[in-house]
Amino acid sequence: MLFFTNRLGGGGAEMQALRVANALDPTEFTVDVAVCRAGGEYERLLVPTATLHHLAPRRIRSSTLGLLAATLPLRRLVQRLEPHIVCSFMDAANAVAALAVRRSGGYPRMVPCVQNPLSQELNDPRHPVKRAVFAAVRRAYPRADAIVALAHGVAADLVRHIPDAAPRVTVIHNAGVDDQLPARAKEAIDADVGPVPRPLVVACGRLAPQKGYPDLLDAFASVQRDTGATLWILGDGPDRQSLEAQVGRLHLGDAVRFLGFRKNPYAFMSRADVFVLSSLYEGFGNVVVEAMAAGAPVVATDCPHGPGEIITDGENGLLVPVSDPQRMAFAIRRVLQDRDLAARLVERGRRRAEDFHVNKIGAEYAALFRRLA
Structure with a gap:
């Protein structure tokens, strides 16, 4: 299992990635977590059985530049680890994962997790980065093996914007509580x-x-x-x-x-x-x-x-x-x-x-x- 997101810190989507990675049984799943930017405040909470990989140079502070800089390192990491599944969180990271990963024989399986409604986050013709990410996920999501939407409303919003993705969408709510x-x-x-x-x-x-x-x-x-x-x-x-x-x-x-x-x-x-x-x-x-x-x-x-x-x-x-x-x-x-x-x-x-x-x-x-x- 390889999880991928921008960084382990800053918000609910990143916390969800952390909680899911931590929840998997290490006797069944080998977990690696790749992030574009190092130093997220959630990194210290990652279980010791998971391996953390930093992909972009530390000098890069921009989320957008960090994601772009992580594309080739992510491709090399996937080639080295050969994970069965790449699970990414948030639309921009999902777009980068789709761009970076080259599949052979159907592997790795691609599982993007959609954390916000596309209509609010990306469908903005005035914002060039959002427009580019929206175009990328419109191509990527119908090719995914599964798409996890964190709420039924988010799933319905996604299908309205990308109808071809409908057969792949499943709803799994966020993990809001842990034992700690x-x-x-x-x-x-x-x-x-x-x-x-x-x-x-x-x-x-x-x-x-x-x-x-x-x-x-x-x-x-x-x-x-x-x-x-x-x-x-x-x-x-x-x-x-x-x-x-x-x-x-x-x-x-x-x-x-x-x-x-x-x-x-x-x-x-x-x-x-x-x-x-x-x-x-x-x-x-x-x-x-x-x-x-x-x-x-x-x-x-x-x-x-x-x-x-x-x-x-x-x-x-x-x-x-x-x-x-x-x-x-x-x-x-x-x-x-x-x-x-x-x-x-x-x-x-x-x-x-x-x-x-x-x-x-x-x-x-x-x-x-x-x-x-």
């Missing part, structure tokens, strides 16, 4: 953060347009006036400056803190009185499952795709319309003010999170790999 998560959720939060305020709202994700943070801030401004709550946002990204400016315009001051990337987000999730996902779109929404497993009641946008496949509204979480700060504020306020509701969401959310345990999801991947090999 509950213990890590109980660890102390980072000392530099200080004491935990009450009530506390937590969000986690890249500071980018996809995550809908302007809507969350607008919603929180209303919540904060009524409850005196504090909002902690974990993650970094290109929108940080504009979001900080919005906090100023809303006169929220110290009630909102941008805490940057944190090695253990689960410790923050477990201390949340409510966890909020405000995304405009998702592939799956790993953080929803992680927050449930950490013991936080969850409010999430019913965005395409993922949260609606995880949450049954009112039972194990609350769903709100996309880009509707008023409805989001109402849902957050409900959880903060109705502790019976919050306790019910926590209990049922924990149970729901177990459906996405890495042992279960890893077994589904293993069954697929056995069938292909």
